[in-house]
Amino acid sequence: MNSSPENLLWYIPLLPFAGFLINGTLGRKLPRALVSAVALLCTALPAAIVAWLWVLMRADGAPDLIPATVSQPWIQITGLTVNFAFTVDHLTLIMLGVVTGVGFLIHIYSVGYMAHEEGYWRFFAYLNLFMFFMSVLVLADNFLLLFVGWEGVGLASYLLIGFYFRKSSAANAGKKAFVVNRIGDFGFLLAMFLLIVHFGTLNFTDIFAAIGQHPEWQGVRFLTAIALLLVLGAAGKSAQIPLYVWLPDAMEGPTPVSALIHAATMVTAGIYMVARCHTLFDRSPVALTVVACIGAATAIFAASIGMVQQDIKRVLAYSTISQLGYMFLACGVGAYAAGIFHLLTHAFFKALLFLAAGSVIHALSGEQDMRNMGGLWRRIPVTFWTMTMGVIAIAGIWPWAGFFSKDEILYQTFVSPNHVGKLLWFIGLLTAGMTSFYMFRLWFKTFFGEPRFEQVAVEHHGAPVHASSTTTLTMEADPDEDLVASAHGVHESPWIMLFPLVILAILSFVGGWVGVPAALGGHNEIEHFLEPVFGSASAAPAATSGHGLELALAAVSLLVALTGFYFAYVLYYKKPGTAAELAGRAKPAYTILANKYWVDEFYSNFLVIPLMMFSRGVLDFIVDRGLVNGSGRAAGFVTRGFAWATRSQISGNIRSYAGWLAIGAAAVLAVMIFGRSLLVHP
Amino acid sequence: MVPTAYYLVLAAVLFSIGIAAFLIKRNVITIFISIELMLNAVNLTFVAFAHMWHQVSGQIFVFFVMVVAAAEAAVGLAIIISIFRTRKTLNVDEIDLMKS
């Protein structure tokens, strides 16, 4: 009993890796059923292991930490030792639960969603690869191993975003994601270097213990520097300002990818990292304020853009960025448990929303523009009801999951000792209202009103649908499939796709009940569960300000969410033309939002193009063609000259041979006479 | 009374003149003659050393050198004759079939 948990930890990442190898190398030749079986098995078993770990660690007297180390260290030089080592504490357990549990459900969904795609084996191979790296990231007990997982999920994300590699927009989106992530990784690397310099180790427990032993390091500069660099890394991975630009484009990938990677797991890696390093962040109020401000700014920024998007997946993408901003905000005010709680509930309802959106797209044979949807609620009922659960959850309406987690964050922000706390709370409140508005806007436009898709199907039979000016549409299904499906009409998805939706819908409803605060009559189990990791510091403010404030704030946020619903109802259900009219009247504001504040264009003109010109002019022209090619050609030139010199000896003339012989004999004589001492002595 | 070294230097002189003749002359037969000159120089060296060590094996070696030189001269001149028959020239610069 005491040795097995450590050994089992290794199976959690290694099983998906085995799945990747099998499907990656043999998958092309295997039948689809076998490919799916391998992939599902290699995801289900780790989920089972995690479930067992849950049981183990919730038992009384269970240790708070399970370590597992390889006996040989990975890097061992004077001054630094890094091990291949995994460790599981309560934070890891929650993350693992999300990764393996939600991951497994999405794998099941993908079996149905990708059933008609070519490259089926490739998809599952990449998906398993992603699970491997994400597990490594979450299980790592030192920064370097975490970074391996960090980079690896970036790689898997690139491969999966560019899954439809024949489409240039998909390939470009993959590239964009990878490059923007790299900028964040640079910050992470610099932070690791600073950690090595100051602490001599990259191990979490060692570093945090060292910090704990130096209470005088509060607010010291090098810790702030490390923290800010880590924030840069987290901003890249978790799509915060200024590195969020890759996430909307990442919607070029298949919908299950968006659900798994860009909603539930990879983008939460940044939050996880900040939470893991909370000891370090707590020592740097500057960094914490930066985190909080970035989080709040991103939340409201993304929500504002999401209000005017027409592509259903883009709305969800901006919503993800906005919700990640909430999590960042929570960490920034020190409420790490609240941030992780929102991570958990967000995983449930965002994955649900994406999968349900995928189901809608599948039902409409590839249609993603909400202007061409409508009147679907009777035709695809299961999708409709499950998506409704998700929408209510994200809007933050009691007693669905989103309410408790979002509310906890807003409360902690309000009562935090940070001097911008109240302002940030207000921004968060506004964002909550906007979230509710645009999510219900999505809901109304997709499921209610005139069935606009019927006109489109008649006009554009089998051809790609017209592109809008604000979003780029993607055809996810084959054009042939489109012909087939439009002949069949709108149909509900198969049960293999609906089953995960139902599970996630239930979780979106009950998922928040593990965090019901004392003010509302609960025990806030999740906060207590995470106490061994974060300490009970976050619980203290709640006790002092009393329950009245919390109840009041909860009521305010609920009211704001319902207001958002009301506006959406009026604009999109009751009087359908009003939205267009409002957009016409507030033209400048609408244009700014519709063009996403022209951030992409700004980056392109001021960063990307100058870099490319430098790269082409200097690196390609001078270094690559000049030095590298030049040295190759110089070597060839020298050899040819040498050969010419040697060849001229073979003239066929006896006397020239004699001449060479004479000089050769002289050389030998010289060596024998004078070189003897050189040859004999050692 | 004469140091052995002088005999050896004399042999070196003859040898070098033989090499020079080999390089300068254009007639095949003259080149052969210069080879004989070189062999003679070597013979002188052997005899001088045999005298120095008071052994007779150096002279035996000279004996063998002479025999080989005779055989080589015979065969070589036969080759020259057959070359002359085909190429009608004794100029070594024109016997360059091996030129690439």
Add this chain to the structure above:
Amino acid sequence: MQPALFIIFGGLAVAGALNLLFQRHPINSALSLVVVMMSLAVLYWSLGAEFLAAAQVIVYSGAIMVLFVFVIMLLNAGEEEHTHGSRAAYTVGIPGAAAIFCLLSFVFLSERDALKTANVGGDLGNGVDNISAVSSMLFTRQLLPFEVTSILILVAILGAVVLARKEQ
């Protein structure tokens, strides 16, 4: 007496060699070589190698050089023409020859004392005369090489006959 012998006949040998170098007609070169060989015979005799001196005169200048002269006459070799054959021979070869000469003489002259001196007649020890010593060595210890050389000569004769034959 020895220095006189050495100087006279050594000088004659060198003169003959130089004459060989500078003559244009091959027959003159051949005859100069005969002069060189004769002088060398005298030098051999002065170094105590009487048998070799005799062999030099009989075999080398008496047989081999005669062969050369016959071939020159047979082929009617005329004076040499000036053709520009190879530059390598001059640019590389002459320095090579000069280098060989300098190296050899440098070695010999620097070891002058170790090489002792030569006496006329030379003392081979045991009071044995030269020809007995040579023949006892040749027919006992070097018997195999001796017999092999006779086969060598046989092969050479056959080769010469075959090569020089007119095409049928």
